Amino acid sequence: MTETTTPEPTTSEPTTLTVDVVVLGAGAVGENVADRAGRTGLSVAIVEEHLVGGECSYWACMPSKALLRPGAVLAQARAVAGAAGAVTGGVDVAATLASRDAIVHGWDDDSQVEWLDGVGIRLVRGRGRLAGPRRVAVTADDGAPVVLEARHAVVVATGSTPVLPDVPGLGDVEAWTSREATAVRDVPASLAIVGGGVVATEMATAFADLGARVTLLVRGDRLLPAFEPFAGEAVAASLAAMGVDVRLGARLARAARTDAGGAHLELADGAALDVERLLVATGRRPQTGDLGLETVGLEPGAPLAVDDAGCVSAVDGGWLWAAGDVTGRTNTTHQGKYDARVTGDAVAARFGPRAGDGPVDADGDDGWSPLRALADHAAMPQVVFTRPEVAAVGLTEDAARAAGLHVRAVDVPFSSVGGTTVFGTGPHDDGGAARIVVDEARRVIVGATFVGPEVAELLHAATIAVVGQVPLGRLWHAVPAYPTRSEIWLRLLEAYGL
Numbered sequence: 267m268t269e270t271t272t273p274e275p276t277t278s279e280p281t282t283l284t285v286d287v288v289v290l291g292a293g294a295v296g297e298n299v300a301d302r303a304g305r306t307g308l309s310v311a312i313v314e315e316h317l318v319g320g321e322c323s324y325w326a327c328m329p330s331k332a333l334l335r336p337g338a339v340l341a342q343a344r345a346v347a348g349a350a351g352a353v354t355g356g357v358d359v360a361a362t363l364a365s366r367d368a369i370v371h372g373w374d375d376d377s378q379v380e381w382l383d384g385v386g387i388r389l390v391r392g393r394g395r396l397a398g399p400r401r402v403a404v405t406a407d408d409g410a411p412v413v414l415e416a417r418h419a420v421v422v423a424t425g426s427t428p429v430l431p432d433v434p435g436l437g438d439v440e441a442w443t444s445r446e447a448t449a450v451r452d453v454p455a456s457l458a459i460v461g462g463g464v465v466a467t468e469m470a471t472a473f474a475d476l477g478a479r480v481t482l483l484v485r486g487d488r489l490l491p492a493f494e495p496f497a498g499e500a501v502a503a504s505l506a507a508m509g510v511d512v513r514l515g516a517r518l519a520r521a522a523r524t525d526a527g528g529a530h531l532e533l534a535d536g537a538a539l540d541v542e543r544l545l546v547a548t549g550r551r552p553q554t555g556d557l558g559l560e561t562v563g564l565e566p567g568a569p570l571a572v573d574d575a576g577c578v579s580a581v582d583g584g585w586l587w588a589a590g591d592v593t594g595r596t597n598t599t600h601q602g603k604y605d606a607r608v609t610g611d612a613v614a615a616r617f618g619p620r621a622g623d624g625p626v627d628a629d630g631d632d633g634w635s636p637l638r639a640l641a642d643h644a645a646m647p648q649v650v651f652t653r654p655e656v657a658a659v660g661l662t663e664d665a666a667r668a669a670g671l672h673v674r675a676v677d678v679p680f681s682s683v684g685g686t687t688v689f690g691t692g693p694h695d696d697g698g699a700a701r702i703v704v705d706e707a708r709r710v711i712v713g714a715t716f717v718g719p720e721v722a723e724l725l726h727a728a729t730i731a732v733v734g735q736v737p738l739g740r741l742w743h744a745v746p747a748y749p750t751r752s753e754i755w756l757r758l759l760e761a762y763g764l
């Protein structure tokens with residue numbers, strides 16, 4: 267379980283470091299794999315080419331939520347009589363950007379590096395590539411080559427990168443991805459966003475709050491296509507009420523740089539617009555293009571398909587593992603970290619000091635083994651921090667039917683709940699709505715969606731109900747407090763017929 271270093275005689279030769287486990291990528295997922303495997307006594311080295319903490323801490327979850335929170339608070343205050351009068355202005359742009367800077371620690375990862383040091387994980391800074399079985403070659407930041415040899419396992423947690431559509435002229439307009447948007451210093455007067463998913467809707471909300479004139483160019487016929495249709499409809503209506511120009515069925519055909527340095531955009535239907543900035547938010551792909559996958563017989567660029575423990579079973583020997591965005595299996599931090607805990611524990615169970623004490627892939631008493639990421643199949647939660655927020659877990663009605671389940675969807679508006687009156691509703695906000703999707707064969711909830719202001723915190727109850735497969739008859743005895751918006755649960759069960 268020790269770490270050994272073999273310095274080579276000349277500086278051009280690589281230094282070889284041998285550890286039990288090598289983790290490639292120190293985002294939230296890589297850090298959690300390293301922690302879970304390392305806490306059992308395995309020696310772990312983690313390779314990171316940019317900042318320890320990865321996308322989520324510096325360019326994704328945290329800065330985007332910092333940009334969104336002030337507008338959400340102001341909107342909610344405006345919805346409450348007695349508080350509304352105290353709101354005399356809009357979002358304070360300078361203070362919001364300063365708060366974002368503080369939340370991302372000024373893009374400095376000292377505190378996370380300190381944490382790695384504290385738990386005994388060896389950080390190797392630089393770009394890593396697989397160089398055959400159990401070997402990772404790193405070009406360190408100072409240019410010195412390092413070879414990491416893993417006695418037992420290499421875990422890939424290199425995340426994902428934005429996918430840019432093939433639009434003529436896109437390269438000339440220096441289009442933003444979510445990185446530039448979340449790190450914004452000068453808010454553009456006008457911003458066009460291509461995409462209708464999570465990044466597009468969150469950034470449209472944030473930049474409208476920050477004072478930009480926002481145009482949303484959505485290829486499809488609705489926003490947030492992965493969610494229940496009423497979610498995208500509510501967000502589209504709210505964005506329009508905020509002054510965002512939401513164009514459905516809009517295809518960007520061509521882009522060109524304007525004399526002023528902005529972007530001239532031509533749409534497939536012949537319409538055109540000039541904007542100061544263009545943000546492209548058209549999805550992400552697993553980051554496996556330049557990882558040396560070909561040295562272990564895998565195809566570069568493809569997601570690293572894993573089994574429920576996180577093992578890349580296409581590679582012989584059980585030494586290659588992966589977790590997080592790079593697997594194409596999850597696309598949120600919380601679910602990636604869940605996979606990381608499972609994978610770190612599975613690696614420890616297979617190779618750690620207690621390996622051999624018991625079966626490594628045994629199911630728990632109820633079939634839910636801690637060494638298998640089963641929630642990925644049945645109960646992934648996600649919150650979209652738009653206004654209204656969208657909070658969903660499990661299957662949509664359509665997805666459940668496509669999976670062959672005989673389901674019934676039950677819909678209830680939040681206006682039916684006393685707690686909503688106290689919480690407050692605004693002029694363009696009716697309080698929102700909720701849906702549960704019930705598997706009629708088992709009378710359990712397989713999906714739930716809440717749409718409304720600050721519904722994020724309502725989600726975990728639904729996640730527990732879905733993972734716990736709590737029968738509706740038993741849920742009936744879970745009494746929500748009055749007057750809270752959790753009474754939506756009572757209304758949903760009544761609407762079902764209890």
Ligand SMILES: Cc1cc2nc3c(=O)[nH]c(=O)nc-3n(C[C@H](O)[C@H](O)[C@H](O)COP(=O)(O)OP(=O)(O)OC[C@H]3O[C@@H](n4cnc5c(N)ncnc54)[C@H](O)[C@@H]3O)c2cc1C
Binds near residue numbers: 290294317331448
């Ligand atoms: C704008 C935006 C907002 C988001 N908001 C949320 C949110 O609110 N909630 C949520 O749950 N999810 C959110 N997500 C998704 C979330 O950011 C990702 O799911 C999460 O970051 C994935 O974590 P990861 O560790 O797998 O990958 P990453 O965070 O991408 O980490 C991978 C790390 O590997 C490093 N790396 C890659 N290749 C190499 C290499 N060859 N050598 C060395 N290092 C390498 C990278 O530098 C990076 O640090 C958001 C995403 C975006 C784009």
Ligand SMILES: NC(=O)c1ccc[n+]([C@@H]2O[C@H](COP(=O)([O-])OP(=O)(O)OC[C@H]3O[C@@H](n4cnc5c(N)ncnc54)[C@H](O)[C@@H]3O)[C@@H](O)[C@H]2O)c1
Binds near residue numbers: 461485549648649650
């Ligand atoms: N709050 C959160 O949990 C959160 C926030 C932001 C991002 N994320 C995650 O980050 C990832 C990336 O987000 P995203 O919004 O970029 O992806 P997404 O998959 O959510 O949405 C992509 C959108 O782009 C559209 N699109 C795809 N190709 C296109 C093309 N060629 N032209 C025009 N439109 C096109 C799609 O129809 C879709 O509307 C997602 O997996 C998301 O879950 C999560």
